[in-house]
Amino acid sequence: MTNPSLLILAGDGIGPEVMAEVRKVIDWYGAKRDLTFDVSEDLVGGCAYDAHGTPLTDETMAKAQAADAVLLGAVGGPAYDNLDFSLKPERGLLRLRKEMDLYANLRPAQCFDALADFSSLKADVVGGLDIMIVRELTSGVYFGEPRGIHKEGNERVGINTQRYTESEIARVARSAFELARKRNNKVCSMEKANVMESGVLWRDVVTEIHAAEYPDVELSHMYADAGAMQLTRWPKQFDVIVTDNLFGDLLSDLAAMLTGSLGMLPSASLGAPTANGRPKALYEPVHGSAPDITGQGKANPIACILSFAMALRYSFDKGDEATRLEQAVEAVLADGLRTADLIGEEGRAPVSTSEMGAAIIAKL
Amino acid sequence: MTNPSLLILAGDGIGPEVMAEVRKVIDWYGAKRDLTFDVSEDLVGGCAYDAHGTPLTDETMAKAQAADAVLLGAVGGPAYDNLDFSLKPERGLLRLRKEMDLYANLRPAQCFDALADFSSLKADVVGGLDIMIVRELTSGVYFGEPRGIHKEGNERVGINTQRYTESEIARVARSAFELARKRNNKVCSMEKANVMESGVLWRDVVTEIHAAEYPDVELSHMYADAGAMQLTRWPKQFDVIVTDNLFGDLLSDLAAMLTGSLGMLPSASLGAPTANGRPKALYEPVHGSAPDITGQGKANPIACILSFAMALRYSFDKGDEATRLEQAVEAVLADGLRTADLIGEEGRAPVSTSEMGAAIIAKL
Ligand SMILES: CC(C)[C@H](C(=O)O)[C@@H](O)C(=O)O
Numbered sequence A, B: 001m002t003n004p005s006l007l008i009l010a011g012d013g014i015g016p017e018v019m020a021e022v023r024k025v026i027d028w029y030g031a032k033r034d035l036t037f038d039v040s041e042d043l044v045g046g047c048a049y050d051a052h053g054t055p056l057t058d059e060t061m062a063k064a065q066a067a068d069a070v071l072l073g074a075v076g077g078p079a080y081d082n083l084d085f086s087l088k089p090e091r092g093l094l095r096l097r098k099e100m101d102l103y104a105n106l107r108p109a110q111c112f113d114a115l116a117d118f119s120s121l122k123a124d125v126v127g128g129l130d131i132m133i134v135r136e137l138t139s140g141v142y143f144g145e146p147r148g149i150h151k152e153g154n155e156r157v158g159i160n161t162q163r164y165t166e167s168e169i170a171r172v173a174r175s176a177f178e179l180a181r182k183r184n185n186k187v188c189s190m191e192k193a194n195v196m197e198s199g200v201l202w203r204d205v206v207t208e209i210h211a212a213e214y215p216d217v218e219l220s221h222m223y224a225d226a227g228a229m230q231l232t233r234w235p236k237q238f239d240v241i242v243t244d245n246l247f248g249d250l251l252s253d254l255a256a257m258l259t260g261s262l263g264m265l266p267s268a269s270l271g272a273p274t275a276n277g278r279p280k281a282l283y284e285p286v287h288g289s290a291p292d293i294t295g296q297g298k299a300n301p302i303a304c305i306l307s308f309a310m311a312l313r314y315s316f317d318k319g320d321e322a323t324r325l326e327q328a329v330e331a332v333l334a335d336g337l338r339t340a341d342l343i344g345e346e347g348r349a350p351v352s353t354s355e356m357g358a359a360i361i362a363k364l
């Protein structure tokens, strides 16, 4: 039997630094748990542009398609701010999402007990928070045509198209309902059906799928602006939230920040099941490339390590090993270890990226 | 000299209840400050649909165009949830915004000292918060064509178009820079220029207007998802935020909720200066029609009263009288008066909508 394959795209900024720690975790699983991956590495984002003049080469795209899972660090940075739109680091990531057809982006927003104090929200509002945002990731205004900037008379006009088909909505709704069944059985769907027809269709299709296939799950609908408010006011009212690409971008970042644990949060982007029964999948931390702290050993590797835990669970059927890794993370936090991003007023001395990685492995 | 004219559109839900208190405030200004308005009332939203089969009649539209200012309560409610998209209560409000060309929506997010405890955020994060969101209100995905739901093959497709012209961006950017000069001289512009070309144009135009006309104002740019995060993490970093219609919808609701003072927050929607030098203008509370508490005397009239204060300031050049009214609101809060929405754990007895209105007038 061949080993499962893992393509690592560390990307830009702190991506390579946090990924170095994940490599050590992967090595540990090979050495100690007889769980060996065929790991290969490649470029995405600004570093791919620097090397090849494009944020993602066709060769890398093909490797991603062939891998059992892709693990991505982060893309982008100020060095690339003035690039043409089509060459931006982000386009590499978007191409991966689109061509791998990773339509369900799972973003847990979880408040780690040891870090509740670090949230800007009150302890009782975020303590114990554990919600899951399911964001549609391959359609909507991110990919709709027509798009671009053109001239009309003597002025420029910028255009993007929000576009959702029934089947695009149905499949991500199913992902959300399936997840809810394994959690607290509640889904809240968010759109702006009061002002956008694409939102009307979204609401209708989610309602239909629910009635036909998941009547046992509790479903509610909320306008996305009210959703942003309710997430801020009392996030624990939610279990699973399902929403479109653009609203999901904002709302999942908001939810991540609520927890105070931004540097801690992983994500999984999943496609339809393939021949081997497992979905195409890409795993990445919710945080970005953090150019301000790049190269200083300050980055928190936990979000990326927990993204690998999600890979163990969703791509490799190793839920137990995923839990082991998650518990190791909780254990180092309970011991008081903190990277710089997790230091508040209390003036604790931070540990470095690699110290955090080593401490987690020591707990495994 | 004729009196300035004010069209009141109380709308649905708690709209009429809070507006009744504003009427008393208006009467007080007539009786005590020799400031008399020609007030007329009309229907908008669900109540207009009930009476006329449309959420806004042409007659009402014409009255709004002719008025020196429009004061609106709220629109919508569950009774109208199943109406056709084009008949929804919201369409009445959107028609007013569009046909009056009210392109700059000013939404102050201010934390009232007496209410800081009521926020879900920690006191030091929100205490003293005072930011202003300037939301573009007449374009973007709310109004772009093509739009609608149609069939493609055997499935439905929902489409909306995000569309911004250079001049639409330029004029709202100017509103933001002008406001910043009267405040802390800082503007942060938010878009998703990394994934949307309309965002690229937005960023470019804001940058150009800044360089050509407002180089003295401090300008920064942020992706809207990062903006949602930063608003949650440390909102005091902002002074004026300028953003498009859809992002503004979410971000201003988020900012309002941060303050803990949602029932307190007014808004002004302003157009270009007319022949008399004043902008066309519509004033409304940020909160909605609150069907759950309608008719119970529980609604907080303060947001609507402060919306009238904004009218005094922006439409009638009565900044001093606006300040008088704002101070009266602060005074009743300092006295400990609270409507039901402002009661937290402490178990204080709430005052009713009309008691709150009367108390504010008593402080004038
Ligand atoms: C980097 C960027 C293209 C991306 C997005 O907008 O989807 C990011 O914000 C995210 O949420 O993964």
Ligand SMILES: CC(C)[C@H](C(=O)O)[C@@H](O)C(=O)O
Pocket (backbone or CB within 6 Å): A194, A195, A225, B090, B093, B094, B249
């Ligand atoms: C009622 C609705 C049409 C409106 C909007 O989406 O603009 C509301 O949410 C607002 O923010 O004023």
